[in-house]
Amino acid sequence: MNTSRRNAIKALGTVAATSIAGGAIANEHLIKPKVELKNNIKHSVCRWCYGSIDFEELCQGVKDIGMASIELTGPEEWPILKKYGLTAAIGWGAWPKGTGLTNFFANTKNHEVLIPFYENLLKQASENGIKSIICFSGNRNGMNDYEGMINCATVIRKLIPTCEKYDVILSMELLSSRNSHRDYMCDHIDWGVSLCEMVGSEYFKLLYDIFHMQSMHGDHIRNIRRFGKYINHYHTGGMPGRNEIDETQEIYYPAVVEALIESGYKGYLGQEFIPKAKDKAGMLASLERCVKICDV
Template sequence: MTKLAANLTMLFTEVPFIDRFEAAARAGFQAVEFLFPYAYSARDLSERLKANKLELVLHNLPAGHWEAGERGIACHPDRVAEFRDGVWTAIAYAKELGVKQLNCLVGIVPQGVTRQDAQVTLVDNLRFAAEALKDEGIRLLIEPINSYDIPGFFLTNTAQAASLIAAVGSDNLFIQYDIYHMQRMEGELTNTIKKHLQLIGHVQLADNPGRNEPGTGEINYRYLFQQLDAAGYTGWIGCEYKPRTTTEAGLGWRAAHGV
């Protein structure tokens, strides 16, 4: 059965972030996710989750200077200590918030760094993070991102993610499969999901083009939800899309797609 989590970074932006928990619960969501919790105290976020009877299913490791355009530092050879400090920060938040999986945005390859050096750094950092999270009962995810939206991003397709997991050699590293990003990079959504299902720890959605709600673009989401169920995917699907108008006005897509 398809389980949807509201991405509070993208949805309900009509209200302040801290009030989006209540908005999500009011709209019928039982779970939420977001990019980063670090601008808020874990206690405040935990209280919002409990007050609205919501499960937090995902947030990201610290990802560098986001406002300056950084999208992760795990592949940056000169920032290993910063990355590893961020792992401990993320674990502290996750334990307070009851999060069972954390996503690592691996980053844009820095100028002057070869892909080989970036790969070596990334493998070492992911091995460290996967084992640190495993000790706390938390899964580590990595997310391929399309190179149109984020040029230079190191990890851009499912096969590369699977290869990276093999190189790390940990049983606590999985793929965050974002349907929107992978439609742009490789298509062949159903067969790719089925092929790599055992490695997929979390799924996110948005339609393409536009990254809006399902039903606004080319992806047959009704079919894809059925295929995910048939394949045996039992995790959450994060709604990480940009509403065409307001979040509330666009939520009719759920009933239209049978979820």
């Protein structure tokens, strides 16, 4: 499965619309999950990894596993999540034309369109009980790290009053520029933390993608302990290849999750691996296995 976020967000808009039009499962059947989890950490899953599953069926499957969130979902999907007693640990939207992972805050030409876009998205998030929205640095495109950091900080500071008004955190994702996101600027924990300090607000934090940061520098447990106050969300993924997070992969997730819990982290852990199975039952079974690995 070669699905990427860049393609997934386009496809999922159609899936969301189909789900809204489809029949709903009665709420009285959704009261109690079938799986009992320890829930020392809150469990979430990224929608794009399960784009082939009807959204309402995914909601029911996630509910049955005992999870609380389907993330990287947008305004069209948030009311459906509510119906199933779920939330989006971190939301996103259909970015303005011409913007996206590779072309975002670091490019000052985007600021005029991204500010009103986020002002509206933050408002919608608040109305639906969503507490965090994702954002990106975009690529370097010849900029040095300091120039890109200033450009990002400039637009983020302009959005902070809106974040405060609606009580929603803006969270920039750390991605690997060594592998899957060549030239991406926010590619190292030190750069991300420096940006947080430059912005100077509790309403701007980092999304620490463990899979991507394994590619860049590893050292996750020490990073959690040193920089946890700057991070409000984490993603999983087997390394190499974004595979299921089992014993065949180089990251030992139980130890990482133990460190998260010990640090006092109260947020969500978002599963973002590509399931081996292609059928709905197999995909949800792999999700349940990986959630249990992290349910320490």
